[in-house]
Amino acid sequence: MKKMIIHGGKPLKGDVWIGGAKNSTVALIPASILSRTPVTLDSVPRIQDVDNLMDLLAEMNVTSEFVETTLKVDPSNIEMHPLPAGKIKSLRASYYFMGALLGRFGRAVVGFPGGDDIGPRPIDQHIKGFQMLGAKVRNENDEIVITAPEEGLHGANIYLEMVSVGATINIILAAVTASGRTVIENAAREPEIIDLSTFLNNMGARIRGAGTDTIRIDGVPVLQARNAHTIIPDRIEAGTYISLAACVGEGIRVCNIIEEHLDSFLAKVEEMGVGMEVNEDSIYVYPAGDLQMIQIKTMPYPGFATDLQQPITPLLLSAKQGEGVIIDTIYPKRVRHIPELQRMGADLHVEDDIILIHPSSHLKGAKVSADEIRAGAALMITGLMAEGETVIENADNILRGYDRVELKLRQLGADVEIVDA
Numbered sequence: 312m313k314k315m316i317i318h319g320g321k322p323l324k325g326d327v328w329i330g331g332a333k334n335s336t337v338a339l340i341p342a343s344i345l346s347r348t349p350v351t352l353d354s355v356p357r358i359q360d361v362d363n364l365m366d367l368l369a370e371m372n373v374t375s376e377f378v379e380t381t382l383k384v385d386p387s388n389i390e391m392h393p394l395p396a397g398k399i400k401s402l403r404a405s406y407y408f409m410g411a412l413l414g415r416f417g418r419a420v421v422g423f424p425g426g427d428d429i430g431p432r433p434i435d436q437h438i439k440g441f442q443m444l445g446a447k448v449r450n451e452n453d454e455i456v457i458t459a460p461e462e463g464l465h466g467a468n469i470y471l472e473m474v475s476v477g478a479t480i481n482i483i484l485a486a487v488t489a490s491g492r493t494v495i496e497n498a499a500r501e502p503e504i505i506d507l508s509t510f511l512n513n514m515g516a517r518i519r520g521a522g523t524d525t526i527r528i529d530g531v532p533v534l535q536a537r538n539a540h541t542i543i544p545d546r547i548e549a550g551t552y553i554s555l556a557a558c559v560g561e562g563i564r565v566c567n568i569i570e571e572h573l574d575s576f577l578a579k580v581e582e583m584g585v586g587m588e589v590n591e592d593s594i595y596v597y598p599a600g601d602l603q604m605i606q607i608k609t610m611p612y613p614g615f616a617t618d619l620q621q622p623i624t625p626l627l628l629s630a631k632q633g634e635g636v637i638i639d640t641i642y643p644k645r646v647r648h649i650p651e652l653q654r655m656g657a658d659l660h661v662e663d664d665i666i667l668i669h670p671s672s673h674l675k676g677a678k679v680s681a682d683e684i685r686a687g688a689a690l691m692i693t694g695l696m697a698e699g700e701t702v703i704e705n706a707d708n709i710l711r712g713y714d715r716v717e718l719k720l721r722q723l724g725a726d727v728e729i730v731d732a
């Protein structure tokens with residue numbers, strides 16, 4: 312386990328480069344096993360989730376190798392292999408091996424996924440999707456065994472009971488090589504789903520409507536990667552640095568962004584009164600003046616992302632007056648940062664799953680714990696704002712999804728160090 316040590320109060324300025332989207336990457340790597348030819352992914356974030364997915368690929372005799380931020384995955388000699396435990400528990404997105412193995416071999420044996428403890432995270436819609444494509448699904452000793460019928464999976468009309476990123480992606484992965492047409496209704500519309508569909512379509516898949524709530528997939532027998540795929544920028548990492556820049560920046564440019572992916576987030580940051588200049592693929596964040604308190608409700612894309620409610624919290628703490636409100640409709644129990652922030656002198660609490668935030672100008676360093684990735688981001692930004700030393704334990708949860716974070720913060724002038732705990 313690692314810990315992050317921050318000495319706060321330093322002026323931060325300069326440029327920060329946003330990496331490829333974690334939530335695309337963790338789908339693209341499992342999706343690579345659908346290809347019969349080697350796959351090249353560009354702009355891959357250097358994060359622990361990727362390292363763990365590479366270990367899972369190795370268990371299936373799939374080689375993968377990094378050169379800077381390019382990852383080459385060679386599934387030519389893939390062997391069908393059960394993935395019951397171990398690394399599968401280290402991240403949420405390991406569940407994409409269910410859809411990918413099913414699409415490639417007609418069979419998957421995968422342990423229950425791990426990932427962030429942000430409240431209940433059922434996968435009933437993934438399972439329902441596989442069943443509607445004709446698969447049999449059994450749950451045996453904490454393992455999910457999914458088997459296609461002898462004649463293979465067939466297309467189906469699947470209505471998701473709730474908008475789910477994971478279920479939408481898993482069904483796409485299983486359906487791309489099924490016979491006939493699959494239609495996913497009430498599909499998630501996140502940009503990462505468009506990114507995955509672009510990757511698969513460039514390998515010969517026929518997916519239409521990604522980015523809307525109705526996705527049509529016409530199955531094809533075989534997929535083959537031909538071109539390198541460049542992963543979209545991480546909108547959550549970008550939002551985190553924009554919040555950081557507004558909290559403690561003396562002029563920070565956040566580079567490699569797609570503004571449209573950040574619309575709902577930027578609208579809220581603007582509502583608070585943060586000055587920003589948006590250019591083609593970067594945003595310059597001016598040092599913040601007096602900030603207004605705001606209310607935020609998280610929603611599926613294009614609404615305000617649940618993954619940004621914690622990173623924006625330190626900015627609400629910086630407001631001059633009023634009461635801020637955050638309601639997370641996706642994960643109402645995603646509040647593990649609250650007691651940690653209180654320890655740093657922040658005036659905020661939870662009432663009936665609603666986070667109430669008050670201006671907190673006297674933040675002080677403390678020993679805190681990053682119990683999940685975005686809680687870690689909130690603590691990291693608050694540590695940079697606070698007086699004195701902050702020690703964030705369980706910093707692996709930050710490293711799980713923030714690309715080369717120590718380097719990026721240091722380049723901005725932060726006094727930060729990640730050490731073994």
Ligand SMILES: CC(=O)N[C@H]1[C@@H](OP(=O)(O)OP(=O)(O)OC[C@H]2O[C@@H](n3ccc(=O)[nH]c3=O)[C@H](O)[C@@H]2O)O[C@H](CO)[C@@H](O)[C@@H]1O
Binds near residue numbers: 334404433436476
């Ligand atoms: C690797 C990845 O991309 N992770 C993201 C993905 O997680 P993930 O794909 O796991 O999240 P979902 O979009 O599936 O979850 C949305 C909501 O649906 C519920 N649900 C989901 C599936 C299901 O079968 N049954 C069910 O009830 C969940 O409990 C949650 O309340 O989207 C979340 C919501 O934007 C983000 O916080 C995560 O960063």
Ligand SMILES: C=C(OP(=O)(O)O)C(=O)O
Binds near residue numbers: 402
């Ligand atoms: C919840 C998140 O990730 P995961 O779904 O991988 O746990 C996140 O990125 O905020």
